[in-house]
Structures are given as C-alpha cells and as structure tokens.
Amino acid sequence: MSAEVWLTQLHKNGYRITKARAAVVETVEKSTRALTPVEVYDMARKKYRALGLVTVYRTLEKLEELHIIQRVHQPMGCQAFISAGHGHQHLLLCQNCGQVAFFEGDDLDALIESVSKKTGYQISEHWFQLFGLCANCRVN
Amino acid sequence: MSAEVWLTQLHKNGYRITKARAAVVETVEKSTRALTPVEVYDMARKKYRALGLVTVYRTLEKLEELHIIQRVHQPMGCQAFISAGHGHQHLLLCQNCGQVAFFEGDDLDALIESVSKKTGYQISEHWFQLFGLCANCRVN
DNA sequence: TACTTATTGATAATGATTTTCAATAAGGAA
C-alpha cells in the first residue's frame, strides 16, 4: 500500500486529507521499522514544518482504528507503530536495527488444542512475535 | 514458590527484608492475575498501611531483575506483573477475569527454521501468548 | 466562490513514573 492509498482510505471513512496527515502518513508508510509518536513527529516535520505532536497522536490513532497500522510491542516499549500486515501475519523484529519483517504460515492449531484441553481455557486469540538479527545486521 | 522464598531470594541478593517489601511480595505472590503497580499498592496497603506507591515501583523493579516476577503485555496495557513461570513457559490469559495460566511444550523449531530461511533473519527469541476464557468464565 | 465544520497547533491539564532527600529501621558486628 502506498501513501496515496492510505490517504484514500482515510477519505473514504469521512476524514479530511490535510498536509499534516499526509506528512504523517508518508513517514509511517515508508518506514521499515516501528516508529514512536515522537519519532514520527521528528521525521514528518521535515516534510511539513508546522506539524504538531498532538496531530501525530491523533493521526496514528485513526490509522490504527482503520487497521492501516498496528502497534508493536517490544521489551523496551509498547508505543510504536508499523504498517499493518495483511491477513494472518506475525512480526519478526531485528534486535539491532529494528527492521521489521512479516511472516505467515504459523500452524498453532494442534498446540492450541492441546493447551485448551490441559487448561480448560477456550482459546480465541494469540500473540506471536519473533526476535533476532536481520540479514544485514547479521554480517556487520 | 512461597512469599518466604521470594524474601529469601531478595536477602540472598543483598537486599534487606522490610515490612514494605514483605507486603508487596505477599500480594504479588498469591495473585493469579497480573497486577499493576497501583493495584499492588491498594492490595498491599491492607497488610501494611504505611506503604508508599514509590516503594511498590521499586520492589517490583527488583523482583523483575531477579526474574521472580515478569511483566505481562496485554492489549489494554503492558505495565502489569505476575509471578514468573519456570523454564520455557508461556502465558494464557483469560480475557474476562484476567486469570493467568502457564503452558509449555510449544514446539516452534520447524516454524522458526522456515521463517529464518525465508527472511534471512537469525532468530533468537520469541514471544508467544494465548488469550481466551478460563474454565470459570466460560460457563458464566 | 461561499459556507459548514472537521482539523489544527498552542497551551493547559492530567496521569504515570522517577528523582530527591531527610528520617528511619534492617541486620551484621561487637
């Protein structure tokens, strides 16, 4: 998805397209690592100087509501966002540079069934995330 | 592990055993759901009225350092703690009452190997957590 | 172009966590 598509999505849902939003969208859309509100602010302000931090918060909130971006939980903090994956995907994070990759194809049905039987819980969701070193950081 | 063992662990590591710490330890140790600092504060103050919230923060910090408790990440917030699991265990959380269960035996080696091959990442850690309804909340 | 109103950024308010500090009490030594 390109930045234009994100803006179209916002528009479709009744939100106006503004310079502030465009700057935030362009910043987050092209990032390959999860960004905090302040990071987005600092980067997006290079595109649109007048941008306020409050608007970054508000825009991220809306993008998350529309499932265009998703929150990323990490040991150091849980207030960072990345372009959302499509369908059933999970995150793989580089512990060195923060680079994010998505993967799919996790087959947890057997495990979940077994845990459900053992514990008596009815299981409806799962969080799954991998950590390691990206190909780049691996060599350097 | 009982509260006494937790206190012994603290002592072994050079920390003094105080009424404040004992109150915090007893509270967290017997809880079957993850507690936030304020929740610990409110509960522990019934055992030791003079307790300060700051001491709760400080004690939780130390217990986490010693791997006696662990942080629990949830959609609503990531600042809650529960008695740590032993060995390689993962969490199963009741979305209704917050009850926590541990499970083990997740075999992710094949998946991780496959993801590693596809992405080029060297994978060293994983986060895995299940959500659902505990046996109790299931019927009610 | 004109008009309605969502959006904006500055500012203030709030809430959570951390720091500071003087008083206290834990616990090892005598």
Added chain:
DNA sequence: TTCCTTATTGAAAATCATTATCAATAAGTA
C-alpha cells in the same frame, strides 16, 4: 542485646508521556 553503618522508606517535587480544551484555520462540497 546494643551499636553502628547504610540501605530503605515515604513525602514531595520533578519529569515525561498522553490527553483535553479552544479559538483560528482550511478541507471539501454545494
């Protein structure tokens, strides 16, 4: 037990992140 050193404590202040307020502005439609 009694001392004595110093880690620990809670109150208060400081800091940091997030949210609410509000008057000015600009998006988008007619």
